[in-house]
Amino acid sequence: MERNVSSLAIVLHSQRYGQLNRRLKLLSVDFGIIDVVSYGARKSLKSIKAEAFSDGQFFLYYNPVKKDYTLKDVQIIATHDELRSELDLTYSALLFCELILKTHGGESAKEYQLLSQALDFLVSDPDKMDRIIIQFIHQLSDLLGLRGDYERCPLCERPYGEREVLSFSTALNAPCCSDCGSLDASLLLLPGSRRYLSLTSSMSFAQSLEVPLSPTATARIKQYLLSYAQIITGGALKTLAGDILRGGEGA
Template identity: 65%
Template structure:
Protein backbone atom coordinates (compact mmCIF):
# COMPACT_ATOMS: atom_id res chain seq x y z
CA UNK A 1 0.00 0.00 0.00
CA UNK A 2 1.24 3.46 -0.84
CA UNK A 3 2.01 5.49 2.25
CA UNK A 4 3.39 8.70 3.65
CA UNK A 5 6.50 8.39 5.80
CA UNK A 6 9.04 10.76 7.30
CA UNK A 7 12.55 10.65 8.69
CA UNK A 8 15.43 12.81 9.77
CA UNK A 9 18.02 12.83 7.01
CA UNK A 10 20.83 14.53 5.13
CA UNK A 11 21.14 14.91 1.36
CA UNK A 12 24.36 13.19 0.30
CA UNK A 13 24.08 13.62 -3.47
CA UNK A 14 21.84 15.18 -6.10
CA UNK A 15 21.61 14.56 -9.85
CA UNK A 16 19.35 15.33 -12.79
CA UNK A 17 16.46 12.92 -13.28
CA UNK A 18 14.63 13.59 -16.51
CA UNK A 19 14.02 17.12 -17.74
CA UNK A 20 12.50 18.67 -14.62
CA UNK A 21 13.35 16.45 -11.70
CA UNK A 22 16.22 15.55 -9.41
CA UNK A 23 17.18 12.27 -7.77
CA UNK A 24 18.54 12.67 -4.28
CA UNK A 25 20.62 10.23 -2.29
CA UNK A 26 19.46 10.58 1.28
CA UNK A 27 21.02 9.29 4.49
CA UNK A 28 17.94 8.75 6.64
CA UNK A 29 17.64 7.65 10.25
CA UNK A 30 14.70 5.33 9.58
CA UNK A 31 15.43 3.89 6.13
CA UNK A 32 19.21 4.04 5.77
CA UNK A 33 20.64 5.35 2.50
CA UNK A 34 17.86 5.66 -0.08
CA UNK A 35 17.16 7.34 -3.42
CA UNK A 36 14.41 9.95 -3.36
CA UNK A 37 12.87 11.63 -6.43
CA UNK A 38 12.16 15.35 -6.15
CA UNK A 39 9.68 16.05 -8.96
CA UNK A 40 9.83 19.46 -10.59
CA UNK A 41 12.83 20.49 -8.51
CA UNK A 42 14.74 21.87 -11.49
CA UNK A 43 12.01 24.20 -12.79
CA UNK A 44 9.04 24.75 -10.51
CA UNK A 45 9.26 27.51 -7.94
CA UNK A 46 6.69 25.63 -5.85
CA UNK A 47 8.65 22.39 -5.79
CA UNK A 48 10.43 21.39 -2.57
CA UNK A 49 14.12 22.25 -2.79
CA UNK A 50 16.54 19.92 -1.04
CA UNK A 51 20.15 20.94 -1.62
CA UNK A 52 23.14 18.69 -1.02
CA UNK A 53 24.17 18.83 2.68
CA UNK A 54 20.67 19.89 3.77
CA UNK A 55 19.84 18.36 7.16
CA UNK A 56 16.23 18.10 8.22
CA UNK A 57 12.98 16.19 8.56
CA UNK A 58 12.06 14.73 5.18
CA UNK A 59 8.43 13.94 4.39
CA UNK A 60 8.24 11.22 1.77
CA UNK A 61 5.70 9.28 -0.24
CA UNK A 62 6.60 5.61 -0.69
CA UNK A 63 5.23 3.56 -3.57
CA UNK A 64 5.77 -0.13 -2.69
CA UNK A 65 4.99 -1.28 -6.26
CA UNK A 66 7.71 0.89 -7.82
CA UNK A 67 9.74 0.75 -4.59
CA UNK A 68 10.23 4.48 -5.01
CA UNK A 69 10.41 7.34 -2.52
CA UNK A 70 9.14 10.78 -3.55
CA UNK A 71 9.94 13.98 -1.70
CA UNK A 72 6.77 15.73 -0.57
CA UNK A 73 8.06 18.27 1.95
CA UNK A 74 11.13 19.18 3.97
CA UNK A 75 11.57 20.91 7.32
CA UNK A 76 15.15 22.17 7.18
CA UNK A 77 17.12 22.05 10.41
CA UNK A 78 20.34 23.31 8.83
CA UNK A 79 20.97 23.91 5.13
CA UNK A 80 24.76 24.22 5.64
CA UNK A 81 24.83 26.98 3.05
CA UNK A 82 28.03 28.30 4.65
CA UNK A 83 29.78 25.09 3.55
CA UNK A 84 28.49 25.24 -0.01
CA UNK A 85 29.73 28.82 -0.37
CA UNK A 86 33.40 27.86 0.21
CA UNK A 87 35.24 25.56 -2.22
CA UNK A 88 37.42 23.70 0.29
CA UNK A 89 34.63 23.36 2.83
CA UNK A 90 32.43 21.97 0.07
CA UNK A 91 35.11 19.42 -0.83
CA UNK A 92 35.47 18.33 2.80
CA UNK A 93 31.70 18.00 3.26
CA UNK A 94 31.30 16.06 0.01
CA UNK A 95 34.16 13.79 1.08
CA UNK A 96 32.16 12.96 4.23
CA UNK A 97 29.08 12.27 2.13
CA UNK A 98 30.97 10.10 -0.35
CA UNK A 99 32.45 8.02 2.47
CA UNK A 100 28.94 7.42 3.78
CA UNK A 101 27.71 6.29 0.37
CA UNK A 102 30.71 4.07 -0.33
CA UNK A 103 30.48 2.28 3.01
CA UNK A 104 26.66 2.28 3.21
CA UNK A 105 26.96 4.24 6.43
CA UNK A 106 26.74 1.44 8.96
CA UNK A 107 24.01 1.82 11.58
CA UNK A 108 21.75 4.50 10.05
CA UNK A 109 20.94 6.34 13.28
CA UNK A 110 24.58 6.52 14.33
CA UNK A 111 25.67 7.38 10.78
CA UNK A 112 23.20 10.27 10.64
CA UNK A 113 24.33 11.55 14.05
CA UNK A 114 27.99 11.37 12.98
CA UNK A 115 27.50 13.15 9.66
CA UNK A 116 25.21 15.79 11.14
CA UNK A 117 27.77 16.53 13.86
CA UNK A 118 30.64 16.58 11.34
CA UNK A 119 28.87 19.10 9.08
CA UNK A 120 27.92 21.29 12.05
CA UNK A 121 31.51 21.29 13.35
CA UNK A 122 32.88 22.00 9.89
CA UNK A 123 30.57 25.01 9.65
CA UNK A 124 31.14 26.35 13.17
CA UNK A 125 34.89 25.66 13.47
CA UNK A 126 36.41 26.53 10.08
CA UNK A 127 39.86 27.00 11.62
CA UNK A 128 39.76 23.37 12.79
CA UNK A 129 38.53 22.04 9.44
CA UNK A 130 41.37 19.55 9.01
CA UNK A 131 40.90 18.24 12.57
CA UNK A 132 37.22 17.72 11.75
CA UNK A 133 38.24 15.76 8.66
CA UNK A 134 40.76 13.63 10.59
CA UNK A 135 38.24 12.86 13.31
CA UNK A 136 35.48 12.07 10.82
CA UNK A 137 37.58 9.26 9.34
CA UNK A 138 38.59 8.17 12.84
CA UNK A 139 34.92 8.09 13.93
CA UNK A 140 33.83 6.36 10.71
CA UNK A 141 36.28 3.52 11.27
CA UNK A 142 34.72 3.01 14.72
CA UNK A 143 31.18 3.17 13.30
CA UNK A 144 32.07 0.50 10.74
CA UNK A 145 33.68 -1.72 13.38
CA UNK A 146 37.07 -1.36 11.69
CA UNK A 147 38.96 1.01 13.98
CA UNK A 148 42.42 -0.43 14.69
CA UNK A 149 43.88 -0.85 18.16
CA UNK A 150 46.80 1.55 17.95
CA UNK A 151 48.42 -0.01 21.03
CA UNK A 152 48.87 -3.67 20.02
CA UNK A 153 49.86 -5.35 16.74
CA UNK A 154 46.79 -7.26 15.50
CA UNK A 155 48.98 -9.97 13.91
CA UNK A 156 51.54 -10.94 16.55
CA UNK A 157 49.67 -9.26 19.45
CA UNK A 158 52.83 -7.56 20.67
CA UNK A 159 52.31 -4.20 22.42
CA UNK A 160 53.94 -1.38 20.52
CA UNK A 161 56.93 0.37 22.01
CA UNK A 162 56.44 4.00 23.02
CA UNK A 163 58.52 5.41 20.15
CA UNK A 164 57.86 2.66 17.60
CA UNK A 165 56.96 3.53 14.01
CA UNK A 166 53.92 1.47 12.98
CA UNK A 167 53.59 -0.03 9.52
CA UNK A 168 50.53 -1.46 7.77
CA UNK A 169 49.14 -4.82 6.67
CA UNK A 170 47.32 -4.58 3.34
CA UNK A 171 45.77 -8.01 3.82
CA UNK A 172 44.24 -7.03 7.17
CA UNK A 173 43.61 -3.41 6.23
CA UNK A 174 45.09 -2.43 9.56
CA UNK A 175 48.21 -0.90 11.13
CA UNK A 176 50.69 -3.44 12.49
CA UNK A 177 54.34 -3.74 13.53
CA UNK A 178 57.02 -3.65 10.85
CA UNK A 179 57.70 -7.39 11.18
CA UNK A 180 54.08 -8.20 10.25
CA UNK A 181 53.65 -5.47 7.61
CA UNK A 182 53.03 -5.82 3.89
CA UNK A 183 56.01 -4.91 1.75
CA UNK A 184 53.80 -2.97 -0.68
CA UNK A 185 52.17 -0.68 1.92
CA UNK A 186 53.33 2.98 2.07
CA UNK A 187 51.38 3.74 5.27
CA UNK A 188 53.60 4.59 8.23
CA UNK A 189 52.31 5.87 11.56
CA UNK A 190 54.83 7.90 13.54
CA UNK A 191 54.78 7.76 17.38
CA UNK A 192 53.25 11.22 17.79
CA UNK A 193 50.54 10.46 15.24
CA UNK A 194 49.68 7.23 17.03
CA UNK A 195 49.54 8.94 20.43
CA UNK A 196 47.08 11.49 19.03
CA UNK A 197 44.80 8.77 17.64
CA UNK A 198 44.90 6.82 20.91
CA UNK A 199 44.23 9.98 22.94
CA UNK A 200 41.20 11.03 20.85
CA UNK A 201 39.72 7.55 20.37
CA UNK A 202 37.41 7.77 23.39
CA UNK A 203 36.62 11.48 23.22
CA UNK A 204 33.41 12.95 21.89
CA UNK A 205 33.74 14.23 18.33
CA UNK A 206 33.51 17.87 19.38
CA UNK A 207 36.14 17.40 22.10
CA UNK A 208 38.53 15.44 19.87
CA UNK A 209 38.46 18.22 17.26
CA UNK A 210 39.74 20.70 19.85
CA UNK A 211 42.83 18.66 20.77
CA UNK A 212 45.73 20.81 19.62
CA UNK A 213 47.94 19.72 16.71
CA UNK A 214 50.88 21.64 15.29
CA UNK A 215 50.59 22.24 11.53
CA UNK A 216 53.22 19.67 10.55
CA UNK A 217 51.69 16.90 12.68
CA UNK A 218 48.21 17.81 11.49
CA UNK A 219 49.27 17.56 7.84
CA UNK A 220 50.88 14.14 8.40
CA UNK A 221 47.88 12.73 10.25
CA UNK A 222 45.46 14.11 7.65
CA UNK A 223 47.43 12.53 4.82
CA UNK A 224 47.47 9.21 6.66
CA UNK A 225 43.73 9.28 7.40
CA UNK A 226 42.84 10.18 3.82
CA UNK A 227 44.79 7.18 2.57
CA UNK A 228 43.14 5.04 5.23
CA UNK A 229 39.74 6.35 4.08
CA UNK A 230 40.52 5.07 0.57
CA UNK A 231 41.10 1.59 2.00
CA UNK A 232 37.85 1.73 3.98
CA UNK A 233 36.00 2.70 0.79
CA UNK A 234 37.51 0.13 -1.54
CA UNK A 235 40.33 2.14 -3.08
CA UNK A 236 38.65 5.08 -4.88
CA UNK A 237 36.92 8.28 -3.85
CA UNK A 238 36.05 10.94 -6.42
CA UNK A 239 36.56 13.72 -3.87
CA UNK A 240 40.19 12.64 -3.43
CA UNK A 241 40.98 12.02 -7.10
CA UNK A 242 42.35 15.51 -7.84
CA UNK A 243 44.51 15.78 -4.70
CA UNK A 244 42.92 19.03 -3.56
CA UNK A 245 41.99 17.80 -0.12
CA UNK A 246 45.42 16.30 0.44
CA UNK A 247 47.22 19.55 -0.36
CA UNK A 248 44.82 21.93 1.44
Protein backbone atom coordinates in the same frame (compact mmCIF):
# COMPACT_ATOMS: atom_id res chain seq x y z
CA MET B 1 5.17 -0.68 5.03
CA GLU B 2 3.26 2.60 5.37
CA ARG B 3 3.02 4.60 2.18
CA ASN B 4 3.51 7.95 3.93
CA VAL B 5 6.71 7.87 5.95
CA SER B 6 9.25 10.30 7.37
CA SER B 7 12.77 10.24 8.71
CA LEU B 8 15.65 12.44 9.73
CA ALA B 9 18.03 12.46 6.77
CA ILE B 10 20.87 14.25 5.02
CA VAL B 11 21.13 14.71 1.26
CA LEU B 12 24.31 12.96 0.16
CA HIS B 13 23.89 13.59 -3.55
CA SER B 14 21.53 15.46 -5.86
CA GLN B 15 21.32 15.21 -9.63
CA ARG B 16 19.04 16.31 -12.41
CA TYR B 17 16.29 13.84 -13.30
CA GLY B 18 14.38 14.71 -16.44
CA GLN B 19 13.63 18.33 -17.29
CA LEU B 20 12.10 19.49 -14.02
CA ASN B 21 12.95 16.93 -11.37
CA ARG B 22 15.86 15.89 -9.18
CA ARG B 23 16.94 12.53 -7.84
CA LEU B 24 18.28 12.65 -4.32
CA LYS B 25 20.31 10.13 -2.41
CA LEU B 26 19.55 10.36 1.30
CA LEU B 27 21.24 8.97 4.36
CA SER B 28 18.16 8.40 6.50
CA VAL B 29 18.01 7.33 10.13
CA ASP B 30 15.10 4.94 9.57
CA PHE B 31 15.63 3.52 6.08
CA GLY B 32 19.37 3.68 5.46
CA ILE B 33 20.59 5.07 2.16
CA ILE B 34 17.67 5.55 -0.23
CA ASP B 35 16.96 7.16 -3.61
CA VAL B 36 14.22 9.77 -3.58
CA VAL B 37 12.68 11.65 -6.51
CA SER B 38 11.81 15.30 -5.98
CA TYR B 39 9.28 16.13 -8.69
CA GLY B 40 9.23 19.69 -9.96
CA ALA B 41 12.31 20.61 -7.93
CA ARG B 42 13.60 22.68 -10.86
CA LYS B 43 10.22 24.15 -11.78
CA SER B 44 9.74 27.17 -9.55
CA LEU B 45 11.00 28.99 -6.49
CA LYS B 46 8.06 27.56 -4.51
CA SER B 47 9.00 23.95 -5.17
CA ILE B 48 10.53 21.80 -2.42
CA LYS B 49 14.25 22.47 -2.16
CA ALA B 50 16.67 19.94 -0.72
CA GLU B 51 20.21 20.59 -1.88
CA ALA B 52 23.23 18.43 -1.16
CA PHE B 53 24.27 18.59 2.54
CA SER B 54 20.73 19.58 3.61
CA ASP B 55 19.83 18.09 6.99
CA GLY B 56 16.21 17.75 8.04
CA GLN B 57 13.03 15.76 8.57
CA PHE B 58 12.02 14.35 5.19
CA PHE B 59 8.41 13.42 4.46
CA LEU B 60 8.18 10.76 1.76
CA TYR B 61 5.69 8.71 -0.19
CA TYR B 62 6.71 5.08 -0.62
CA ASN B 63 5.39 3.14 -3.60
CA PRO B 64 5.42 -0.55 -2.55
CA VAL B 65 4.97 -1.72 -6.14
CA LYS B 66 7.83 0.24 -7.66
CA LYS B 67 9.70 0.22 -4.33
CA ASP B 68 10.68 3.86 -4.70
CA TYR B 69 10.32 7.06 -2.70
CA THR B 70 8.94 10.46 -3.64
CA LEU B 71 9.67 13.63 -1.69
CA LYS B 72 6.49 15.26 -0.38
CA ASP B 73 7.93 17.83 2.01
CA VAL B 74 10.94 18.58 4.19
CA GLN B 75 11.50 20.51 7.38
CA ILE B 76 15.08 21.73 7.11
CA ILE B 77 17.19 21.69 10.24
CA ALA B 78 20.34 22.99 8.54
CA THR B 79 20.96 23.82 4.88
CA HIS B 80 24.75 23.99 5.31
CA ASP B 81 24.71 26.47 2.42
CA GLU B 82 27.91 28.02 3.80
CA LEU B 83 29.82 24.94 2.66
CA ARG B 84 29.26 25.93 -0.96
CA SER B 85 31.01 29.28 -0.50
CA GLU B 86 34.57 27.89 -0.29
CA LEU B 87 35.95 25.17 -2.54
CA ASP B 88 37.88 23.35 0.19
CA LEU B 89 34.80 23.29 2.46
CA THR B 90 32.68 21.99 -0.41
CA TYR B 91 35.15 19.21 -1.13
CA SER B 92 35.39 18.30 2.55
CA ALA B 93 31.62 17.88 2.75
CA LEU B 94 31.61 15.94 -0.52
CA LEU B 95 34.35 13.67 0.84
CA PHE B 96 32.23 12.87 3.89
CA CYS B 97 29.22 12.06 1.70
CA GLU B 98 31.32 9.93 -0.66
CA LEU B 99 32.77 7.95 2.23
CA ILE B 100 29.30 7.28 3.65
CA LEU B 101 28.06 6.12 0.24
CA LYS B 102 31.00 3.78 -0.30
CA THR B 103 31.22 2.28 3.17
CA HIS B 104 27.61 2.26 4.42
CA GLY B 105 27.32 -0.71 6.72
CA GLY B 106 23.86 -0.35 8.20
CA GLU B 107 24.63 1.88 11.21
CA SER B 108 22.31 4.52 9.73
CA ALA B 109 21.45 6.41 12.92
CA LYS B 110 25.09 6.63 14.05
CA GLU B 111 26.32 7.54 10.56
CA TYR B 112 23.65 10.24 10.34
CA GLN B 113 24.75 11.67 13.69
CA LEU B 114 28.42 11.62 12.67
CA LEU B 115 27.78 13.29 9.31
CA SER B 116 25.41 15.85 10.81
CA GLN B 117 28.01 16.84 13.41
CA ALA B 118 30.82 17.01 10.86
CA LEU B 119 28.83 19.29 8.53
CA ASP B 120 27.80 21.51 11.46
CA PHE B 121 31.41 21.84 12.61
CA LEU B 122 32.57 22.73 9.09
CA VAL B 123 30.04 25.58 9.12
CA SER B 124 30.68 26.79 12.67
CA ASP B 125 34.47 26.36 12.77
CA PRO B 126 35.89 26.22 9.23
CA ASP B 127 39.40 27.02 10.49
CA LYS B 128 39.46 23.51 11.98
CA MET B 129 38.60 21.88 8.66
CA ASP B 130 41.63 19.58 8.64
CA ARG B 131 40.95 18.32 12.16
CA ILE B 132 37.28 17.80 11.25
CA ILE B 133 38.39 15.67 8.29
CA ILE B 134 40.69 13.68 10.59
CA GLN B 135 37.99 13.01 13.14
CA PHE B 136 35.32 12.16 10.58
CA ILE B 137 37.48 9.42 9.06
CA HIS B 138 38.73 8.32 12.48
CA GLN B 139 35.22 8.01 13.92
CA LEU B 140 33.76 6.47 10.77
CA SER B 141 36.40 3.73 10.95
CA ASP B 142 35.16 2.95 14.45
CA LEU B 143 31.54 2.67 13.25
CA LEU B 144 32.71 0.30 10.52
CA GLY B 145 34.59 -1.86 13.03
CA LEU B 146 37.90 -1.08 11.33
CA ARG B 147 39.61 1.14 13.87
CA GLY B 148 42.99 -0.29 14.76
CA ASP B 149 44.43 -1.11 18.16
CA TYR B 150 46.98 1.60 18.95
CA GLU B 151 48.44 -0.26 21.93
CA ARG B 152 49.40 -3.68 20.53
CA CYS B 153 49.76 -5.40 17.15
CA PRO B 154 46.46 -7.05 16.10
CA LEU B 155 48.40 -9.91 14.45
CA CYS B 156 51.18 -10.94 16.83
CA GLU B 157 49.67 -9.16 19.87
CA ARG B 158 53.01 -7.66 20.86
CA PRO B 159 52.65 -4.33 22.73
CA TYR B 160 54.00 -1.39 20.77
CA GLY B 161 57.02 0.51 21.97
CA GLU B 162 56.55 4.17 22.89
CA ARG B 163 58.61 5.39 19.91
CA GLU B 164 57.65 2.60 17.51
CA VAL B 165 56.61 3.45 13.96
CA LEU B 166 53.68 1.31 12.87
CA SER B 167 53.29 -0.40 9.52
CA PHE B 168 49.99 -1.52 7.96
CA SER B 169 48.21 -4.79 7.31
CA THR B 170 46.23 -4.84 4.08
CA ALA B 171 44.60 -8.08 5.23
CA LEU B 172 43.06 -6.39 8.27
CA ASN B 173 42.98 -2.83 6.92
CA ALA B 174 44.59 -1.77 10.18
CA PRO B 175 47.97 -0.60 11.55
CA CYS B 176 50.32 -3.26 12.86
CA CYS B 177 53.98 -3.74 13.83
CA SER B 178 56.66 -3.63 11.14
CA ASP B 179 57.25 -7.40 11.37
CA CYS B 180 53.60 -8.12 10.52
CA GLY B 181 53.17 -5.36 7.94
CA SER B 182 52.17 -6.21 4.38
CA LEU B 183 54.95 -6.00 1.82
CA ASP B 184 52.85 -3.77 -0.44
CA ALA B 185 51.74 -1.43 2.37
CA SER B 186 53.13 2.10 2.26
CA LEU B 187 51.24 3.57 5.23
CA LEU B 188 53.41 4.40 8.22
CA LEU B 189 51.97 5.73 11.47
CA LEU B 190 54.43 7.81 13.47
CA PRO B 191 54.48 7.74 17.30
CA GLY B 192 53.03 11.24 17.76
CA SER B 193 50.21 10.56 15.30
CA ARG B 194 49.43 7.29 17.04
CA ARG B 195 49.27 9.02 20.44
CA TYR B 196 46.82 11.60 19.09
CA LEU B 197 44.55 8.98 17.50
CA SER B 198 44.66 6.85 20.63
CA LEU B 199 43.89 9.84 22.87
CA THR B 200 40.90 11.00 20.83
CA SER B 201 39.48 7.50 20.33
CA SER B 202 37.33 7.79 23.44
CA MET B 203 36.36 11.44 22.95
CA SER B 204 33.27 13.00 21.43
CA PHE B 205 33.65 14.83 18.13
CA ALA B 206 33.50 18.21 19.89
CA GLN B 207 36.06 17.21 22.53
CA SER B 208 38.51 15.87 19.95
CA LEU B 209 38.55 19.18 18.08
CA GLU B 210 39.81 20.93 21.24
CA VAL B 211 42.90 18.72 21.55
CA PRO B 212 45.98 20.84 20.68
CA LEU B 213 47.66 19.75 17.47
CA SER B 214 50.44 21.53 15.62
CA PRO B 215 49.98 22.43 11.95
CA THR B 216 52.70 19.95 10.95
CA ALA B 217 51.13 17.12 12.95
CA THR B 218 47.68 18.02 11.62
CA ALA B 219 48.88 17.81 8.02
CA ARG B 220 50.71 14.52 8.67
CA ILE B 221 47.73 12.82 10.32
CA LYS B 222 45.33 14.09 7.69
CA GLN B 223 47.46 12.69 4.87
CA TYR B 224 47.64 9.34 6.67
CA LEU B 225 43.87 9.15 7.12
CA LEU B 226 43.09 10.29 3.58
CA SER B 227 45.25 7.45 2.31
CA TYR B 228 43.58 5.12 4.79
CA ALA B 229 40.15 6.23 3.55
CA GLN B 230 41.05 5.19 0.01
CA ILE B 231 42.14 1.77 1.24
CA ILE B 232 38.94 1.03 3.17
CA THR B 233 36.77 2.15 0.25
CA GLY B 234 38.61 -0.18 -2.10
CA GLY B 235 39.72 2.36 -4.66
CA ALA B 236 40.17 5.97 -5.70
CA LEU B 237 37.86 8.59 -4.24
CA LYS B 238 36.62 11.26 -6.65
CA THR B 239 36.99 13.97 -4.02
CA LEU B 240 40.69 13.13 -3.66
CA ALA B 241 41.45 13.04 -7.38
CA GLY B 242 42.95 16.54 -7.28
CA ASP B 243 45.01 18.46 -4.73
CA ILE B 244 42.22 20.47 -3.08
CA LEU B 245 42.10 18.32 0.07
CA ARG B 246 45.68 17.10 -0.07
CA GLY B 247 47.08 20.41 1.13
CA GLY B 248 46.54 21.87 4.57
CA GLU B 249 48.22 23.31 7.62
CA GLY B 250 51.93 22.75 7.58
CA ALA B 251 51.87 21.24 4.10
